[in-house]
Amino acid sequence: MSMAVTANAPARRVNPWLAAWVVALAATVALHFIRDQVPWAFKFPRELVWPLRFWISDFMKWLMEGFDLGLFTFREFTRFISWLIDQPYWVARSLLSDGFLRGVGSDAVEVFPRLSWVAVIGMVMLMGHYARDWKLSALVGLCFAYLAVFGQWDSAMITLSSIVIAVPFGVLGGLAVGIFGYRSRRRELAITPFLDLMQTVPVFAYLVPILILFGFGPVSAMIATIIYAMPPMVRVTLLALKQVPAEVVESGRMSGCTRRQLLWKVLIPSAKPTLMVGVNQVVMLSLNMVIIASMIGAGGLGYEVLTALRRLKIGEGIEAGVAITLLAITLDRLSQAFARRQPDVHQDGGQGAAPLWRRYPYLAAAIAVMALTWSLSAIAPVFRNYPEALEITTGAFWDDMVRYINITFFDQLDGAKNFLLLNAMIPFKRFLLAQPWVAVVGLVALAGYQLGGLRLALLTGALALFMAVVGQWPKSMISVYLIGMAVVIASLIGIPIGIYAAGNDAFHRVIQAIIDTLQTLPSFVYLMPVVMLFRVGDFAAMLAVIAYALAPAIRYTDHGIRQVPPHLIEAAVAAGCTRRQILWKVRMPMALPEILLGINQTIMMALSMLVITALVGTRDLGQEVYIALTKADTGRGIVAGLCVAFIAIIADRLISAWSVRRKAELGLE
């Protein structure tokens, strides 16, 4: 990649930058020689560490206990919000999982039963048919049947009821913020940093304040889910509204739309296909949070996964994990189909003539199914709960498989691991940790200056400086090392797969299914088998990060190469290029901006796994956040969380700036 850059760039522009980099690197090396004279450049002086974490702790304490808004305190306000969210949640949960109860706690008496599992399956199938066709209906029906047959029903319904509430909040909230930002450029600029922070500061970092402000239980978990899952919706909304062609907006204006009409009748309908990408992301990210939400008290499938793995029942963990993936697939496919659905065409003019059930056949059928199963479940318990005797499990199979691999292949796997660890990972880690922070901050700023000018240089430099000033430099560097290694490996695997998938439709479809699964299957599920095979430590952590971060590397490469304009390929063929030449001289350079975006997303995904890596014993920022959580030290957690976010932002801004420049040079924009 870098070869392509230097080869294409005009010679006279390379030189001053080259000189600057040589000087900067020489200065870094020089620092090593005078190491004893400037110890502060290598290790940030402890007494100068900015006590930000204590300020944050104090501020949060005040916010949670002292902040009075006059009529009520801040905490009463947040408790009111959680009460609001609790209302629809209570309905969903009663309907799907608990049944309608009278009273609370163990005294509660069931007044009316929950929906029978038969009814729920029937209703999703009806939705599938309504939204598209029998094929979709069968798919979602099978997904839900899995939940019943594999004994995941009760947990899955708890998870589903919080997801069906959290997703609309995330989508509508994201839409509202996006529209707010669309109205003016300045607002958009003000929103963006918050979006970055919401997505990259690990949830564990602000968990304790959330629990205190919103109370213990599922609502807090939902709020954490919404915070994490909303940003993509905002981004997509901004993008989608901007992409609406000017002619469409003009014609709306000419026909005399008010501002509101223009928004709801013109802009949003035309932006709908892109907006649906945002909905998809909200669904996926919400289900991503299921495990962490269950640590806060959401229960459900996440809790099943956690407890199964704590007992090392790997098979049970996999089954519960797959249930999460299937829920994701169902919700995603249904929401996509609903969005693409053509409105019904009413054929008969005399509408009053047709009976109600005929005008609303799906609704009637749904009500019929509900009523039928409710009455049947009073007689036959089969309808109430899926019979336990008919549940199946493949748990033993998975446990045996892991055991077999462990006993048979451990030595080979261990050898490969040790080779990589001793020859690449450990040296790279030592190298990064040995560099003076002063020099690294300078180099990051220089890169910013070269790619995006003074403003970018100030931003990247300041963010890097922050990590040193708050005393988190070594842990930040370990994070950079871990993420860096994972991203390099994920790119080395993902980009070739993406290139191949771009040229082969069958392979493309298979790979899509695999990466969808990788992204929704909770990483905890494969983390434990990975630990069994590779022991606790950096390597196991890195493998888990790679598995999760692989998806964008593949997806964007595939997409980028497919988007190369066909006339360019034809021109290359006409010019007598070989296939290899077409790939390396035409396709790859043209797809580079898109691939860079993929790498950018790979970094983001990798960083979002940092906290999870702490669960298998790394010593990075993830661990810092995790320690802070278990010590209920809010300030410490947030500061470490900010460091994670800042690494992400630096990487994002540098890569985006590079991508923009490449696009400009290629004449793509």
Next chain:
Amino acid sequence: MIKTIKYAALAGVFAAGLIATGLITGLAASTSATAGVESKDPIILTIHDWTGQYVTTHIMGEVLKKAGYNIKYQQADYIAQFAGLQTGDLHVAMEMWETTGKQAMDESLATGKTIDLGETGMDAKEEWWYPLYMKEKCPGLPDWKALNECAEAFSTPETAPKGRYLGGPVTWAGFDDERVEALGLNYEVVHAGTDAALFAELESAYQRKAPILLWIYAPHWAVAKFKGEWVEFPEYTDACYNDPKWGINPNMAYDCGKPFGWIKKVGWKGGEKKWPGAYKAIRNFKVDNDEMSQMIVEIDLEGKKLDDVVNAWMVKNEARWKKWIAN
């Protein structure tokens, strides 16, 4: 056919009506109180993510139910729960281990918003542990002095020639780094992030009969499933941790084994006034390590259902728990 659907639709409307009436009557009647207990508001017991705690909490919950109290179980993080116990969002935590939760508990008690509800009768044991098959490679065990001679046997390529000791999660501070230094052990301490990861590694090593030396705590199913022994260090005293002069190494503390610890119950202060009888019963709660380990094994290894195991305990120990709730 049309008629059937029509009737079905009617039935649906009827069903919806039923729900509505049910809810209204339900809400109206929910204030009816039962005599005998101070308050019918639910007492919220916290649930964490290990089986033993699940069992103790459910036994307590069942006993309180028998006494007429209203009980609710709420899942909450082991340490983060203190925030809820202080505000009264949560009421009782049944297992707070001295070995892992003492610091957080002391901080919380100092606020005056939570109270110590006494010991559960169980002892938390934690120490370095090895599977029995390692004794062949290191015959001097379980005496800790043998550890240095066998460092090579316990090593991995990353740590060689030092031995590798897999410590507990960093958050469950156990002073292992200090212990290694004070006792001059030729070992590298590797921290597992979670106990799930810890036992995953043990399971893997055990399947292959591979060397492993790690931190284990009890009561836990692993002690029952895997055959092994605790390393015997110089016995713990308070002086060992506080006074460097104590023990083999005159310059450093921590030159001994780990302490046995209590497991305590903690509660929201306000609950004492609201449900005095229930708090008394919680204070009376006592079980011992053996019966707890037995129940953990039945659930985690034999695959019995939690509720069945708890019910069996209730039946068998009726005389015992009746005393807890007796006036």
